[in-house]
Amino acid sequence: MYSCETVIGGPTPPIKNQAVENLTWPEEGLQAIPDWVYTSESVYAREVERIFHGRTWNFVALEAEVPNTGDYKRSYVGPTPVVVSRAEDGSIHVFENRCAHRGAEFCRHSRGNNTEFVCPYHQWSYDLKGNLQGVPFRRGVNKLGGMPKDFRNEQHGLRKLAVTTRNGVVFASFVHDMEPIEDYLTPEILTDFDAVFNGKKLRVLGFYKNELPCNWKMYHENLKDPYHATLLHSFLVVFGLLVAGNRSAMIADSKYGIHGTMASAKSDSLYASVDEDKKKEMRSFHEGMTLRDERFLEFVKEFDSEWSVTMQTIWPNLIVQREMNTLGVRHIVPNGPNSMIMLWTMFGYEDDTDEMVRHRLRQGNLMGPSGFLGLEDNEAMKFVQEGVRRSVTDRSIIKLDADKIGTADSLISEAAIRSMYKHYREVMGF
Secondary structure, X not given: OEEOOOOOOOOOOHHHHOOHHXXXXXXXXXXXXXXXXXXXXXXXXXXXXXXXXXOOOEEEEEHHHOOXXXXXXXXXXXXXXXXXXXXXXXXXXXXXXXXXXXXXXXXXXXXXXXXXXXXXXXXXXXXXXXXXXXXXXXXXXXXXXXXXXXXOXXXXXXXEOEXXXXXXXXXXEOOOOOOOHHHHHHHHHHHHHHHHOOOOOEEEEEEEEEEEOOOHHHHHHHOOOHHHHHHHOHHHHHOOOOOEOEOXXXXXXXXXXXXXXXXXXXXXXXXXXXXXXXXXXXXXXXXXXXOOOHHHHOOOOOOOOXXXXXXXXXXXXXXXXXXXXXXXXXXXXXXXXXXXXXXXXXXXXXXXXXXXXXXXXXXXXXXXXOOOOHHHHHHHHHHHHHHHHHOOOOEEXXXXXXXXXXXXXXXXXXXXXXXXXHHHHHHHOO
């Protein structure tokens, strides 16, 4: 497990801890972000209530992680622990990882196979759908003690969430009258979502887990921010994966403005062709940087897509990663206002050849907590959280491509970030 260093610093300025009812968005509107959205405990509590527990579909698992009857996975909806379980009839169920008796988190393993779930505290047992099936000494002992005569198991099961799937991806919601997942994701996002999740059976290749000392929304911003990609990541610009001037796009859904796809098409050459004017703008471009193993950046055309790279942000907790032939999902778990957990699942397809599996694993070194790209993002977001948490200045500016909100034609744009905060403000009541 990789864990970023915990930030230790001085006291947070008082304004950043005000009650949520007293907070006012800056007068610059969508061209500014107040620091308290990243640092306030009261704002975070409202986010859990209105976003993660509200009208959203939250990613919880890939079906390939629970392929057989009795398979389960420990997961999260926001910070709330849940269990994803495959029942005897093949259906998938998601329920709170909290015993209905005394609240114990009964499922302690990341994944496994069970015929039932038994709470370790008082041995209440539940079936694979979350129904209470057994209470020890329910009738007491020697006619003394026990549950009331009107106690009914069916009234004391685990809290169940609404569940939906699309092409092997499992989503859950605390809201039981959610719109269909296809409507929630919108056509703009489904185009590239379905390129990766095209109905082929998935093969799980491995997992990562790390903690980032930053607010969960920063990860959404980071992947709605193509501006940083050509400035921070030397690997991207030297090897032409995402370079200002390449054919690229930052696509936001037009329904909500909260989902996004950062996309780029790699040129056929291994190394990027960057003119001298652009090099002057990109300190991350280093002449002479080469690969010892050029197989690392081979791109096998396998998707019905014009892009070689797509990074999708699906509100509120999912990143779908396709960097050439390395595939993965990243599950955002908020951990208070100043921390988040990232759960990574890397995968391929069940019909991949051994050679393709090796290629995906080799190329997977781009990603993960200490990948050639992931490490730089982690550090940058840590620096931002340090700044907003400990400074006196109270806002950041997002004025690039200032007239646009949503989809942008240029990489030098923050239009998708503004779109996300437009929806965020409406839901949060700011």
